[in-house]
Amino acid sequence: MLFCVMPAAVSLVCKTPYRPLPRPLAADGDGEASFTYDSVQRRLPLIVESVIDKNSYSEALQADLRSLAGEIAAGEPLKPLAAPSAEWEDALAPLLAAGDTWLSAPWFVVENYLYKRMLELTDGPTGGADPFAAQKAESLDGAAAAFADMLSAGLTEGEMLADDTGELCAALEAAGGEEVVVVLDNCGLELVSDLLLVDGLLRCASPPRRARPVFVSDVVEADLAPTLAWLEEQGGGPLAGRLRDALADGRLLVESPEFYTGPLPFWEMPDELHARLAEAALVLTKGDANFRRLLGDLHWPHDTDFADLMREYWPTSLAALRTCKSGVLATPS
Structure with missing residues (x-):
């Protein structure tokens, strides 16, 4: 699923959605x-x-x-x-x-x-x-094989419940050299894929010096060093070098707010995080857990309009990419 929401009006204060909240998943x-x-x-x-x-x-x-x-x-x-x-x-x-x-x-x-x-x-x-360092290392060791499996498996377009790829591309183009925030999910193959995405954002932004994709998740900066080293071992030295340069000159930032490992939905994010995200031209969230946080992990009726719900509290343009695992679901506009 790929949802892209371009808000008609920016939410200036973080607040609970206007509508009654359904019960949580338990x-x-x-x-x-x-x-x-x-x-x-x-x-x-x-x-x-x-x-x-x-x-x-x-x-x-x-x-x-x-x-x-x-x-x-x-x-x-x-x-x-x-x-x-x-x-x-x-x-x-x-x-x-x-x-x-x-x-x-x-x-x-x-x-x-x-x-x-x-x-x-x-x-x-x-x-x-x-405590998860060993598992992260194992997932990185298996990233090459997993990536090959993904390439050979082909796309499952018929299983896409929502595909706003066109809207996302337009949002990225409109962002130009403004800040893009990428809210991550997992290490291993997913972090490798995310680094490829960020490298593309950095290289394509115009003007390039203003592009500042930001990692915001529980994937901390300490996880980047072994991943960049792995990329070099796999022949990705130029990619690793570009990302290190971007980290050094401030075009790529890594942030790990404690909120992302907390129990609260996105509409209860701290004011400073809300203001931080509002500065970005686009926020891209990845993974089922982040999607659940966007919807408060509640039993919304499945015909709930995702874009309308996000516009009630989200402070900027949003793209949400997830594979459906949990029962939390909303529909595209």
């Missing part, structure tokens, strides 16, 4: 046959187990992580975070007061809460290594 509420239930009850514990398998943690830490995985699978009540931010404290307070469990709490909150719980266990008091 494992119990969506039922055992749903993708939501499977994701929480089966997939999330597997994520914890994979972190144990890929890291040389002490026996005590492994036991703590396995206990966390058991909490999820058993649908136990949520627990307070050890040192929550104000955002997390506000989000968790009503869920803790109501005795919500991993299965009854909103799915989007639960997913992000899992990573906070894992980091509390693995970071220690002064921070620590990325």
Whole structure:
């Protein structure tokens, strides 16, 4: 799906959409046959187990992580975070007061809460290594083969629910040398593909010195160095060099607001992030998780007009690219 929204009027303040909000996706509420239930009850514990398998943690830490995985699978009540931010404290307070469990709490909150719980266990008091570093390295090692598979598989145009490619191209052309924000999703092959996109934006912008694509996601700058090194090993030295130059002279920025690993929908983004995105000529979001955040991970009627909903709170032009995984859906105009 590729949605492109050119707002008729810019939202100057970040606010909840005008219309009544439907209920959030949740494992119990969506039922055992749903993708939501499977994701929480089966997939999330597997994520914890994979972190144990890929890291040389002490026996005590492994036991703590396995206990966390058991909490999820058993649908136990949520627990307070050890040192929550104000955002997390506000989000968790009503869920803790109501005795919500991993299965009854909103799915989007639960997913992000899992990573906070894992980091509390693995970071220690002064921070620590990325628990997903080994998996990121493996995904990068497999990027070449995955890219070849994508090329040989061909396009599945018949399965596109929405395709605003023409509108996106027009928006990029209209942006000229203005700032474009790319909100990322995953490392590995996806980050490699995103770097190709950003390189194209940097090279095609006119005037080129004003083009400043911005990465905004949980893919932090530390993830770029091994990816650029991998590109060089694969014969992509000129591409890696151009991107390093763009980072050095400020045409390419990498930003990692904590909001992107938090429990809130985009319409509750902090004022400073809202203002930051409003400065861009275009924001391009990628992935199912970012699409879910755009729609608040709520059960909108599937005939909800995506563009109309975004115009109620989004501050600039928007393109949203996602592969449908969750049940969150809206329609093109």
